[in-house]
Amino acid sequence: MSVIERPMFNPYSFAEEERDNIRHISVQLGFLIDFENDFSAGAALMHEIRRQMKRNNLYDRKAQNLVASNWKSVVARDGAVILYKIQDIINNINASLIDVPGFCSFVDQEKKNLAAKAFRLAFPDANIIRQAVTHTPDITKNTEKFSEHTISGDYDNGNILLRKVKHIIIQPNVSGDVFTCSYREKSYSYIINLEVSKKLNVIIKDFIIAFNSASIRKIC
Secondary structure, three states: OOOOOOOOOOOOHOOOOHHHHHHHHHHHHHHHHHHHHHHHHHHHHHHHHHHHHHHHHHHHHHHHHHHHHHHHHHHHHHHHHHHHHHHHHHHHHHHOOOOOOHHOOOOHHHHHHHHHHHHHOOOOHHHHHHHHOHHHHHHHHHHHHHHHOOOEEEOOOOOOEEEEEEEOOOEEEEEEEEEEEEOOOOEEEEOOOOOHHHHHHHHHHHHHHHOOHHHHHHHH
């Protein structure tokens, strides 16, 4: 994976009424890079946990396997929240650009939009999975809420296959590198591994590069 360089903007190169929003966009782009780095670190940690489990044959040691599985769960839950944050930041940046037409004229709109679309296609359920992860107590606080989030029928997350289940709730869990949960009568999954992390790195890098022409190195 390549290091993503944050573009530096000179707000004073643009109209006064745009400067605060430009500063805000700059901060948001920095957060975008930080969160991509966090996801990359999580994917690397997930890879290492799985490697250690296999090397030490922890799959056959119940107590140690439980601890390692919990580590994986922590990484995957954090990854789910990070993906939502990235999605939210991309949306916020796009909304902010409406108020900075001068600055926006320097942004490669096609490249930015293609990167945003690539993220949506790669992680289509980022918001829903985050909801399931962060609102587990609300989902299960009573029988009415519980029933809203149960699933019925066949269930297959790529590692576990269940046939003709009835009204079960999929608690957030990790099988291999697949994180799965249920929310509003459907099951949702995402993968956290090195390959997915590389894909995210490319997407975020492309999104950031779209702003390079607005950087101080280009216009000053």
